[in-house]
Amino acid sequence: NAGVMQNPRHLVRRRGQEARLRCSPMKGHSHVYWYRQLPEEGLKFMVYLQKENIIDESGMPKERFSAEFPKEGPSILRIQQVVRGDSAAYFCASLPSQGTEAFFGQGTRLTVV
Amino acid sequence: DQQVKQNSPSLSVQEGRISILNCDYTNSMFDYFLWYKKYPAEGPTFLISISSIKDKNEDGRFTVFLNKSAKHLSLHIVPSQPGDSAVYFCAASARGAGSYQLTFGKGTKLSVIP
Numbered sequence: 001n002a003g004v005m006q007n008p009r010h011l012v013r014r015r016g017q018e019a020r021l022r023c024s025p026m027k028g029h030s031h032v033y034w035y036r037q038l039p040e041e042g043l044k045f046m047v048y049l050q051k052e053n054i055i056d057e058s059g060m061p062k063e064r065f066s067a068e069f070p071k072e073g074p075s076i077l078r079i080q081q082v083v084r085g086d087s088a089a090y091f092c093a094s095l096p097s098q099g100t101e102a103f104f105g106q107g108t109r110l111t112v113v
Numbered sequence: 114d115q116q117v118k119q120n121s122p123s124l125s126v127q128e129g130r131i132s133i134l135n136c137d138y139t140n141s142m143f144d145y146f147l148w149y150k151k152y153p154a155e156g157p158t159f160l161i162s163i164s165s166i167k168d169k170n171e172d173g174r175f176t177v178f179l180n181k182s183a184k185h186l187s188l189h190i191v192p193s194q195p196g197d198s199a200v201y202f203c204a205a206s207a208r209g210a211g212s213y214q215l216t217f218g219k220g221t222k223l224s225v226i227p
Contacts, residue, residue: 004156006156031213033214033215035217041219042119042202042217042218042219042220043157043202043204043217044217045214045215045216045217048213048214055213056213056214058214059214091156091157093156093157093215095213100145100162100208101147101159101162102147102159102215103159104149104156104157104158104159105156106154106155106156107155107156
């Protein structure tokens with residue numbers, strides 16, 4: 001059973017470009033979290049999704065950031081018009097509908113130059 | 114406002130001794146607590162959890178203690194091994210309130226000295 005898969009592992013974007021981060025949850029998991037870790041900081045909650053639904057996006061910046069988890073395919077975190085402050089590690093985690101522990105992917109390290 | 118606090122950014126312990134990592138929380142709605150371990154350039158790995166109906170949960174060398182009145186939990190690792198050297202994150206959620214959001218502390222970097 002493959003774990004949570006995130007790609008790409010590393011992503012470099014110039015200021016103003018779009019960044020698209022993908023997360024395939026563990027098989028059978030229908031819930032996905034996205035977290036961001038800035039240097040020297042803990043993990044900050046961004047958004048919690050079920051298939052085709054955003055359940056809690058209270059941690060998402062109001063502009064430029066969006067997330068989706070379609071019926072088919074991976075969850076996508078999209079950052080438009082990236083700025084240097086978006087440089088961070090972005091982690092995705094999944095859990096089953098009745099689960100209690102979230103399992104994390106290896107993260108995508110976004111660098112904005 | 115930091116709802117989950119890990120006040121020690123780092124901890125050094127001799128191999129074979131006990132490591133005690135502490136975590137405090139402020140939100141009384143939190144009813145489920147987890148510890149994650151993270152190596153550099155990897156994602157966090159689930160370690161152990163505890164529900165608020167318990168005060169202790171043990172799994173091998175790892176034991177988590179919960180003191181609800183003090184809003185405090187701790188992770189004990191005994192005996193500590195060099196491979197335990199990593200950053201440990203405490204996390205909490207308020208499942209009884211219908212929230213599955215995990216709120217993380219900033220982490221404690223544990224170094225186990227051979």
